[in-house]
Amino acid sequence: MTDLTNLGVKDIRDGVAKGDFTAREVASAFNAAVADAAALNAFIVTTPDYALAAADAVDSKRAAGEPLGAMAGVPIGMKDLFATDGVQTTAASHILEGFTPRYESTVSQKLWDAGAGMLGKLNLDQFAMGSSNETSYFGNVASPWKKAGSNAAMSPGGSSGGSSSAVAARIAPAATGTDTGGSIRQPAAFTGICGIKPTYGRCSRWGVVAFASSLDQAGPMARSVEDCAIMLGAMAGFDPKDSTSLDMPVPDWEAALNSDLRGKKVGIPREYRMEGTDQAILDSWEQGKVWLKDAGAEIVDVSLPHTKYALPAYYIVAPAEASSNLARYDGVRYGLRDLPDGSGLQDMYAATRAAGFGDEVKRRILIGTYVLSAGFYDAYYTQAQKVRALVARDFERAFEQCDVILAPTTPTASFPLGSMNEDPLTMYLNDVFAVPASLAGLPAMSVPATINADGLPLGLQLVGRPFDEQSVLNAGLAIQQRADFTAKPDKWW
Amino acid sequence: MSNYCIQGATGEWEVVIGLEVHAQISTRSKLFSGASTEFGAEPNSQVSLVDAAMPGMLPVPNRECIRQAVRTGMAIEAQINAWSRFDRKNYFYADLPQGYQISQLYHPIVGEGQLLIEADEKAGIAADKIIGIERIHVEQDAGKLMHDQHPTMSYVDLNRSGVALMEIVSRPDMASPAEAGAYVRKLRAILRYVGSCDGNMEEGSMRADVNVSVRRPGEELGTRTETKNVNSVRFVMQAIEHEAMRQVDVLESGGKIVQETRLFDPGTGTTRTMRSKEDAHDYRYFPDPDLLPLMLEEDFLAECRASLPELPDAKRTRYTDVLGLTPYNARELTAEVETFARFETLLAETAKVISKDQAKVATQVANWSLSVAPGVIKALGDEADPANATAAAQASILAMQDKGEISGGQAKEIFEIVLKTGRDPAEIADAEGLKQVSDTGAIEAAVDAIIAANADKVEQYRGGKEALFGFFVGQTMKAMGGKANPGVVNQLLKAKLG
Numbered sequence A: 001m002t003d004l005t006n007l008g009v010k011d012i013r014d015g016v017a018k019g020d021f022t023a024r025e026v027a028s029a030f031n032a033a034v035a036d037a038a039a040l041n042a043f044i045v046t047t048p049d050y051a052l053a054a055a056d057a058v059d060s061k062r063a064a065g066e067p068l069g070a071m072a073g074v075p076i077g078m079k080d081l082f083a084t085d086g087v088q089t090t091a092a093s094h095i096l097e098g099f100t101p102r103y104e105s106t107v108s109q110k111l112w113d114a115g116a117g118m119l120g121k122l123n124l125d126q127f128a129m130g131s132s133n134e135t136s137y138f139g140n141v142a143s144p145w146k147k148a149g150s151n152a153a154m155s156p157g158g159s160s161g162g163s164s165s166a167v168a169a170r171i172a173p174a175a176t177g178t179d180t181g182g183s184i185r186q187p188a189a190f191t192g193i194c195g196i197k198p199t200y201g202r203c204s205r206w207g208v209v210a211f212a213s214s215l216d217q218a219g220p221m222a223r224s225v226e227d228c229a230i231m232l233g234a235m236a237g238f239d240p241k242d243s244t245s246l247d248m249p250v251p252d253w254e255a256a257l258n259s260d261l262r263g264k265k266v267g268i269p270r271e272y273r274m275e276g277t278d279q280a281i282l283d284s285w286e287q288g289k290v291w292l293k294d295a296g297a298e299i300v301d302v303s304l305p306h307t308k309y310a311l312p313a314y315y316i317v318a319p320a321e322a323s324s325n326l327a328r329y330d331g332v333r334y335g336l337r338d339l340p341d342g343s344g345l346q347d348m349y350a351a352t353r354a355a356g357f358g359d360e361v362k363r364r365i366l367i368g369t370y371v372l373s374a375g376f377y378d379a380y381y382t383q384a385q386k387v388r389a390l391v392a393r394d395f396e397r398a399f400e401q402c403d404v405i406l407a408p409t410t411p412t413a414s415f416p417l418g419s420m421n422e423d424p425l426t427m428y429l430n431d432v433f434a435v436p437a438s439l440a441g442l443p444a445m446s447v448p449a450t451i452n453a454d455g456l457p458l459g460l461q462l463v464g465r466p467f468d469e470q471s472v473l474n475a476g477l478a479i480q481q482r483a484d485f486t487a488k489p490d491k492w493w
Numbered sequence B: 001m002s003n004y005c006i007q008g009a010t011g012e013w014e015v016v017i018g019l020e021v022h023a024q025i026s027t028r029s030k031l032f033s034g035a036s037t038e039f040g041a042e043p044n045s046q047v048s049l050v051d052a053a054m055p056g057m058l059p060v061p062n063r064e065c066i067r068q069a070v071r072t073g074m075a076i077e078a079q080i081n082a083w084s085r086f087d088r089k090n091y092f093y094a095d096l097p098q099g100y101q102i103s104q105l106y107h108p109i110v111g112e113g114q115l116l117i118e119a120d121e122k123a124g125i126a127a128d129k130i131i132g133i134e135r136i137h138v139e140q141d142a143g144k145l146m147h148d149q150h151p152t153m154s155y156v157d158l159n160r161s162g163v164a165l166m167e168i169v170s171r172p173d174m175a176s177p178a179e180a181g182a183y184v185r186k187l188r189a190i191l192r193y194v195g196s197c198d199g200n201m202e203e204g205s206m207r208a209d210v211n212v213s214v215r216r217p218g219e220e221l222g223t224r225t226e227t228k229n230v231n232s233v234r235f236v237m238q239a240i241e242h243e244a245m246r247q248v249d250v251l252e253s254g255g256k257i258v259q260e261t262r263l264f265d266p267g268t269g270t271t272r273t274m275r276s277k278e279d280a281h282d283y284r285y286f287p288d289p290d291l292l293p294l295m296l297e298e299d300f301l302a303e304c305r306a307s308l309p310e311l312p313d314a315k316r317t318r319y320t321d322v323l324g325l326t327p328y329n330a331r332e333l334t335a336e337v338e339t340f341a342r343f344e345t346l347l348a349e350t351a352k353v354i355s356k357d358q359a360k361v362a363t364q365v366a367n368w369s370l371s372v373a374p375g376v377i378k379a380l381g382d383e384a385d386p387a388n389a390t391a392a393a394q395a396s397i398l399a400m401q402d403k404g405e406i407s408g409g410q411a412k413e414i415f416e417i418v419l420k421t422g423r424d425p426a427e428i429a430d431a432e433g434l435k436q437v438s439d440t441g442a443i444e445a446a447v448d449a450i451i452a453a454n455a456d457k458v459e460q461y462r463g464g465k466e467a468l469f470g471f472f473v474g475q476t477m478k479a480m481g482g483k484a485n486p487g488v489v490n491q492l493l494k495a496k497l498g
Helices: A009-018 A023-035 A048-063 A106-113 A161-168 A185-191 A225-235 A279-294 A307-328 A345-356 A359-371 A377-398 A424-431 A435-440 A469-483 B063-075 B177-194 B233-252 B298-306 B312-321 B327-334 B337-354 B358-383 B391-402 B408-421 B425-431 B440-453 B455-462 B466-479 B486-497
Strands: A043-046 A075-079 A117-122 A174-179 A194-197 A217-222 A265-269 A298-302 A404-408 A444-451 A457-464 B006-008 B011-024 B087-090 B100-103 B113-117 B129-140 B144-146 B155-157 B164-170 B206-215 B225-230 B260-265 B270-276
Touching: A009 A023, A009 A048, A009 A225, A023 A043, A023 A048, A023 A075, A023 A117, A043 A161, A048 A075, A048 A117, A075 A106, A075 A161, A106 A117, A106 A174, A106 A225, A117 A161, A161 A174, A161 A185, A161 A217, A174 A185, A174 A194, A174 A225, A185 A194, A185 A444, A185 A457, A194 A225, A194 A469, A217 A225, A225 A444, A225 A469, A265 A279, A279 A298, A279 A404, A279 A444, A279 A457, A279 A469, A307 A359, A307 A377, A307 A424, A307 A435, A307 B087, A359 A377, A377 A435, A404 A469, A435 A457, A444 A469, A457 A469, B006 B233, B011 B177, B011 B233, B063 B129, B063 B164, B063 B177, B063 B298, B113 B177, B129 B177, B177 B206, B177 B233, B177 B312, B177 B337, B206 B233, B225 B233, B225 B270, B233 B260, B233 B270, B312 B327, B327 B337, B327 B358, B337 B358, B337 B391, B358 B391, B358 B408, B391 B408, B391 B425, B408 B425, B440 B455, B440 B466, B440 B486, B455 B466, B455 B486, B466 B486
Parallel strands: A075 A117, A075 A174, A265 A298, A265 A404, B225 B260
Antiparallel strands: A043 A117, A174 A217, A194 A217, A194 A444, A404 A457, A444 A457, B006 B011, B011 B164, B011 B206, B087 B100, B100 B129, B113 B129, B129 B164, B144 B155, B206 B225, B260 B270
16 A cells, blocks of 8 residues: 555545545554654644544445545644634644633534544644744744755744645645735745635634734645645635625636636736845746746736835734734633732733733734824824735736736745744745735635755745636646646655 | 803803713624623623634624614614724723724714704703714623622623624713703613613613813813713713812812713712823724624615604604694603503504594593503502503593593593403493483483572572582582583583573
């Protein structure tokens, strides 16, 4: 039997359905791989019993001749931002350590309903704030990749760093991610996997610990475009419990996958040629154009003139929302409570939040509180919302000329853990290409393109019109077929 | 104009009053969650995951709350904003699980409206007055802290957390405690007519923040203070009275009014400082990103409008103009939902039983409803079973009276028995002999006998001593055992005495 942990979502689903192997065998293989990969620190908690129970349910269904779901027999990692009934949910923060919800997020429930099983809760940047997975209270996540000639632990990207590390290391065939300003795409690019953030509203936010409500969007992370299409289909759908959920049917993305791009136009945004971008990244972008042209697409130049204002606007809007969203962690009802002797309510708040939140979270709460303050609100928040509208309008206009936009996912490849901690701004800049699509609520995906001179993966990003995940997936598939990205990290863990 | 003025040591002062009334919207579930809103439940028994602000929980607007706010706006002839938005008001407190209250600062659902308070000489309101209403917005209530459960700790009850409130903000158009009282009463009546709030101030369904300032007649507005959470009409009036006097005292002794939030103490009828402007929170309002703007469709608005009942002003006008009631009766009958509901039911029933237009019997029914029936019920006290006071029974009594079968006194007596026993009024009239004689023959015989027996008095009467007429009536009634129809008696006596 082949090593089951090399299989992706589609192969596992089809193999289980055909009877090539059982779901239990798959779950056991991945449980073992997870147990063997503690050095990656990709999981905060592992739930092997959950994976086995889901697998057994699928095997029984198959034995009974019942129809199997879209994710039947596929064990996955669940980013620890999704509330899971009976399993600790922390957002990688001390303030929620030990918090065990008695409810299940809509997205995770849909995945279980589709036959997926849970390997465990994946590590992430605390409250999804970070681009390197170094802000987790539960320790850094290491990428399975190493820089050629170095033994330094590399960043898996963030915030969905546990997800990217686990999928790249093949200890999970797929994982959930969430993307607020690149948190699916950037880690996918760093680790040589695929990840798609769908149109804002496709996936319910109900039961997902909130970072910035108007930007947060869940999506799948896996090793192929097909796997992403399958898993996104299982995650998406209207949810009346989320007022911002899209009330529209979920297309069968997998069935409509088509890498023939004849008649399609691919836009190249000129403003994305930014200073500070690695030459290798620019080269891979050029290569991407060639691939898509080869797939039949016409390449057109487009302009997104407000691109350079997107990141500053993001770092006003997202912290503003976060400062309010995180006010509920106050030590009153659940999670950490630090109540010094003889202290009152204000002391309890201060002590609890000082002890419970990490530095990056505190930094963003402070930024957010500041930009919403009386006297500053218009100068910052209102202005940022105007910029956001302009960024969205840029895309609208660009999409009058093209069907999908091709850009780099990140300005650099992965970097060693600890190497970017001096100045938070340099870290923020890593999301410069990812943030505009987030502000505009557009579907955007990263697919692996190549390996740089250091032996590290580089990703390419595709951005589509609202609701047009299909064009993004199709262009991604065209790149995947031509990039023939087969590199995998050598096992060191 | 109001004549209300405060006579200070240095001259007259006018009072300027604006009210922010918080009214709990009468719905079974909360503004953004499905949890129940029933009053008086065990602490924390009506708390959903959303109300407790568990991680990842999201608000979903309750359509019925929105509908009631819109209907209320329509009832005060306000502009309804088809596009409105929810904002977060951020502050930390133990009774506020989310760390913010979802409210509407920038784009409220209801804009400019107005409300009429009526002239009331007794209360010191000289003429009808329109009070402007600036806006109504919808927001969440907070939970409640309980400080008496533990020697060193406070407990939190989240049953009220997330309950829907309307904040109804008036213009500073009121100039006396009486006007403010009338405003609150009128607003309460409208809310109750519409059914958007039960108006129960004791249970906290309605409470007011009172903004007061004073100024010299005709001068610019003075600095105002806001007294929070005043929960009865009487307290609103007391708070204004006290606060206005306090401000006058401060100003006249050379001090300045500090813009601040104050608390009302119902025990002493006074107000005291809660926090000054310097300590005021910066609420960091911003649009709630969990919620889309609220857009109201034409159909929805049309349904809201169509479902509005006849409102107090329209009803009052109809009572005087169509039913011919006195302004006093019309006002009394329309003040409360229960009152007009009972009146209209009885009026319809009585008109049906008597086969007359409502207008023909309205005055009789109004007098019965406002004075006769309540008088009897009150006199009986615990002996009365209010359930026996059905519209059918009362209409039957009123019909007998209308036909002259019973007198007013007999009507009361019959009603008394009805209240005590629930027996049928017609049966009571028969069985208890509570009927008056309208048989002209019997009365005529009695009249003839009395005229014959009192020839001297007849002589005096005919000679111009008209006061003797009462004597003949009394004698006749006595002879008839008190059961003669007074109308018939009068008529016969007049004819026979010439």
